[in-house]
Amino acid sequence: MFTTVDKVEGWQDLQSKVCQLFDEMGYETEVEKTVDLAGRGKKEVDVFIKDPLASHNQIYLVECKHWDSRVHQDVVHGFKTVMEGAGASTGYIVSKKGFQTGAYEAVRYTNIQLLTFEELQHLYGEEWFRKKKATLEVLRKQLGEIYGFHFEQGSFLPIMNNEKFISNGLGEKLAYFHHWVGDLMLAIAGIYPESYLGPEPVRLAQDLTDPLKELGGWFEIPTVREYFELVETSATKCLAEFRSLSEEANKRVDALGDEKFNEQTNKTLRQLVEETPIRVLKNKVSDEEYQRLLKLLA
Numbered sequence: 350m351f352t353t354v355d356k357v358e359g360w361q362d363l364q365s366k367v368c369q370l371f372d373e374m375g376y377e378t379e380v381e382k383t384v385d386l387a388g389r390g391k392k393e394v395d396v397f398i399k400d401p402l403a404s405h406n407q408i409y410l411v412e413c414k415h416w417d418s419r420v421h422q423d424v425v426h427g428f429k430t431v432m433e434g435a436g437a438s439t440g441y442i443v444s445k446k447g448f449q450t451g452a453y454e455a456v457r458y459t460n461i462q463l464l465t466f467e468e469l470q471h472l473y474g475e476e477w478f479r480k481k482k483a484t485l486e487v488l489r490k491q492l493g494e495i496y497g498f499h500f501e502q503g504s505f506l507p508i509m510n511n512e513k514f515i516s517n518g519l520g521e522k523l524a525y526f527h528h529w530v531g532d533l534m535l536a537i538a539g540i541y542p543e544s545y546l547g548p549e550p551v552r553l554a555q556d557l558t559d560p561l562k563e564l565g566g567w568f569e570i571p572t573v574r575e576y577f578e579l580v581e582t583s584a585t586k587c588l589a590e591f592r593s594l595s596e597e598a599n600k601r602v603d604a605l606g607d608e609k610f611n612e613q614t615n616k617t618l619r620q621l622v623e624e625t626p627i628r629v630l631k632n633k634v635s636d637e638e639y640q641r642l643l644k645l646l647a
Contacts, residue, residue: 351474351546351573354445354466360395360415363466367396367411367443370473373574374480376409377401384410386434394431408437414444420463422451429459443469474545481577488584489537492530495591500527502639516613517601519594526591528560533584542573551576557583 357363368378382397396411412428414420420442432440440461442448448463456463464472498510514523532555542551552567557579570576602610634642 351470352466357415357445357466360413363413363415363443363445364395364411366466367413367469370470370477371396371398371409374473374477375401384431384435386431387436389434392431392434394435406436406438408435409439409441410435410437411440412442414442416445419446420444420448420452422449422455425452425455425461425463428461429455432459432461441469470545478542478545478573485537485577485580485584488581488588489534491588492534492537492584495526495588496530496534499523500530512613512616513598513602514594516616517598519598519601522594525560526587526594529557529587530591532557532560533580533587536580537584542576545573547573549573 352366357366364380368380371378377399379397381393381395383391383393384397386392394410395413398409398411400407400409410428410432412424414424424442428440428442431437438460440459442452442461442463443466444463445465447465452463462472497504497506499507501507511520511523514520536553536555536557539553541548550569550571551573552569554564554568556562556564556568570579605613
């Protein structure tokens with residue numbers, strides 16, 4: 350997620366990137382917000398941040414200075430007035446080139462920190478990484494439910510749950526999701542990235558946008574931020590599309606007459622009876638032998 354200052358294109362881009370950092374951690378943010386200064390008029394602040402999970406009012410203000418010179422103490426004095434009037438709990442002045450000695454003196458014993466953009470990212474890097482991982486963990490659990498109900502080899506549930514897909518012409522689409530769900534779970538549960546710093550690029554065994562694509566090597570994602578964006582987007586899409594497929598299968602089942610429905614149910618029960626002895630052997634034989642025995646029933 351780390352962005353070096355040479356990739357920041359002007360003060361508005363710096364504001365945007367500061368907002369992005371806090372947005373991705375679940376904070377409420379606003380650029381160039383006008384705030385009331387406790388009866389002393391109004392003032393526009395570069396970035397306004399609020400923690401929605403705080404038990405009491407937690408407001409952060411950020412002043413962005415994309416100057417080619419170090420920030421002087423007058424900026425600090427002006428920002429202190431805004432902080433006090435707005436009732437903010439924490440303030441950051443983020444500078445491209447750093448700060449003059451007088452600026453550091455001016456923030457002593459205050460709730461204002463002077464940081465470069467790189468320092469701000471380091472300050473929040475671990476929190477950002479932890480929250481992004483937590484978001485993916487929620488998605489992994491949802492994917493895991495699908496995998497357990499529909500694709501787990503050692504379970505009887507897939508036989509019952511997948512009949513509505515297979516007998517209604519949706520078996521090929523179901524097989525596609527078998528690959529996609531498995532690849533996403535592996536991508537989330539993997540050991541990389543290790544932290545907000547990487548290692549980069551992040552390497553995956555499969556292209557998450559095309560689970561059937563044959564790769565000649567690793568699928569590389571340039572940055573940790575792009576890894577989280579890709580996995581979250583792909584997992585959300587996968588879950589939504591699987592729900593749609595399941596709804597389509599249910600509609601086709603509902604359209605069946607009683608006779609056809611009973612025929613499919615009996616077929617599923619026969620398959621369950623036939624496969625039960627083989628599935629009992631799953632933990633007693635090799636994976637290769639287990640798959641061979643299952644194929645004998647096909």
